[in-house]
Amino acid sequence: MAIFNAKNRVIECKIVYYGPGRGGKTTNLEYIFKAFRKQTTGEMVSIDTKGDRTLFFDFLPMGIGKIRGCDVSIQLYTVPGQVKYGSTRKMVLKGVDGIVFVADSLEVRRTDNLFSLKDLQQNLAEQNMSIFEVPLVLQYNKRDLAEEGIPLIPVETMDGGLNKKLKVPSYPASALKGTGVGATLKECLKLTLRNLQQELKWAR
Amino acid sequence: MSDQHHIRSLVKEAEIYRGQGLFVASREKYLHILQFIENNKRLCNDKKLVNTVKNKIVNLENDVAGLHQETAVPELSQDVQGLIKKLFSFSEDQGAAAMEGAVALAKFGQYEAALAEFQRLLEEGTFPLMAAKNILRCHLALSSPNVAIDQFGQWVSGNLLSKEYLKHTRAFLANVLEKRGIKTELPEVAQTSSVADQKDEQEDVLDISSVRVQLENGPDKGSVVEFDVSFQSGNIISVIVSARQKDLADTFSLGIRLPDIQFYSPIAIFRGSGIVSGKTKIKSGPKRGDYMLDIKIEGA
CATH class of the missing domain: 2.40.10 (Thrombin, subunit H)
Known part of the structure; x- marks a missing residue:
């Protein structure tokens, strides 16, 4: 739920990175923190267990300057992907304005992607939101592993499997190398701010 | 592709999965490798190779088992706890926002910090019933049912909670203890009215099923x-x-x-x-x- 301070012309929105465990959500945020240092307004907070699995969430605050007369600040979150942390995912998703779904391109993760997307749909429905209406971008991560000869799901197949009904923008990416990370975030921000403009009429 | 080359390629794949924390996929790949070796006349007698692969599988099975174990929730720094309170309170009303922040702390397993918040809210008279129930929840989560029972006894003899709230709290605690198989006699709520009875301006709503x-x-x-x-x-x-x-x-x-x-x-x-x-x-x-x-x- 974005906060719009009409008096000070400040809008604050929340973007959540969702997806199966070990899919690269935290790596996305780490890359953003490193590559967009000027835009970050605080340290990245990461709460993980040994083995680097996200236990609660990652958090990164950013300020992207003035857009149409309004100071825009964004809060980036990741959810823990492991199935057992369902209640934490619901909590982090509360008040979300835009979502990046980070799908794992590895052939062996095909069903994990589908389960996670279904989980997202259900958790959104629980807060009276529709996956078909929320600003959403798909990211097909780990494309770099093709160079290692690891079997990946072709981008077209991923689009056919995950995005057939959603029909949202999708980006092949390598969060580790940074490829596609900025483009994904930028697109999600664009959709989110456009959606919030319809809702809050924040832009001049 | 030679057999050695094929195995090397499978091992590379299995190791990449392992490196990514995908232990199940890695184990599956090593099982595939083992099957390939055992079905190969030239390789099946190579005990060193077979044992190496078997050891890998055992280690990965341990890793998989570790994933299913309950993870101990770490005690977070005060800064992070403060951040959790801030990020997960959405209400404009200060009291409601403070309650949401305290609930978030509890949900993230920060029971000690949450307890302190709920105690403060109870003493301030902010959503007292909700605060009281959450205090009990925190004690129970910290595996201290006796502390929860003692706490309830203190409320009965004090005046922080109204008679009505005490009755709800008693029923709540009795229900939780019964579910845990703990049989105990909780202090009865006296029929006389307390100071708190007079300030029942914000009756909390029960959980409705x-x-x-x-x-x-x-x-x-x-x-x-x-x-x-x-x-x-x-x-x-x-x-x-x-x-x-x-x-x-x-x-x-x-x-x-x-x-x-x-x-x-x-x-x-x-x-x-x-x-x-x-x-x-x-x-x-x-x-x-x-x-x-x-x-x-x-x-x-």
Whole structure:
């Protein structure tokens, strides 16, 4: 739920990175923190267990300057992907304005992607939101592993499997190398701010 | 491709999965390698190779088992706890926001910090019933049912909670203890009124599990329908009306008052009224096409 301070012309929105465990959500945020240092307004907070699995969430605050007369600040979150942390995912998703779904391109993760997307749909429905209406971008991560000869799901197949009904923008990416990370975030921000403009009429 | 080359390629794949924390996929790959070796006349007698692969599989099985173990929740720094409180409180009302922050701390396993917050809220008289129940929840989560029981005893002999709140709190604690198989006699709530009885300005709403609503209009006027509560936020409950019962859903137009509702909670049944404050057609998911009704409980 974005906060719009009409008096000070400040809008604050929340973007959540969702997806199966070990899919690269935290790596996305780490890359953003490193590559967009000027835009970050605080340290990245990461709460993980040994083995680097996200236990609660990652958090990164950013300020992207003035857009149409309004100071825009964004809060980036990741959810823990492991199935057992369902209640934490619901909590982090509360008040979300835009979502990046980070799908794992590895052939062996095909069903994990589908389960996670279904989980997202259900958790959104629980807060009276529709996956078909929320600003959403798909990211097909780990494309770099093709160079290692690891079997990946072709981008077209991923689009056919995950995005057939959603029909949202999708980006092949390598969060580790940074490829596609900025483009994904930028697109999600664009959709989110456009959606919030319809809702809050924040832009001049 | 030679057999050695094939195995090397499979091992590389398995190791990449392992490096990514995908232990199940890695184990599957090593099982595949083992099967390949055992079916290969030239390689099946290479005990060193077979044992190496078997050891890898055992290690990965341990890693997989580790994933299913409960992870100990770390005690976070005060800064991070403060951040959690800030990030997960959404209400504009200060008291409600403080309660949301404290609940978030508890949900993230920061029970000691949450306890301190709930105690503060209780002493301030902010949502006292909710604060009291959460204090007990925290004690129970910290595996201290005796502390929870002692705490309840202190409330009974003090004046922080009104008689009504004490009764609710007692029923709540008794229910939780019973579920855990703990048999104990909780202190009885005295019938005399305490100071806190006079400040019952904000009765907290119980957790409601289902409702029975008497229909006041429509073709089935006078009949009673029952709904399970799918979601509750304070004094607003949400129920689902099936798409197949469109006539019934039409009966509940937005803003309509429902003067006769029976509310069922795990600890009490009470009668009251409500207003249909929201009505949405679910557009996705397994309940697609059904209607979600929000009912605001009056006087809560």
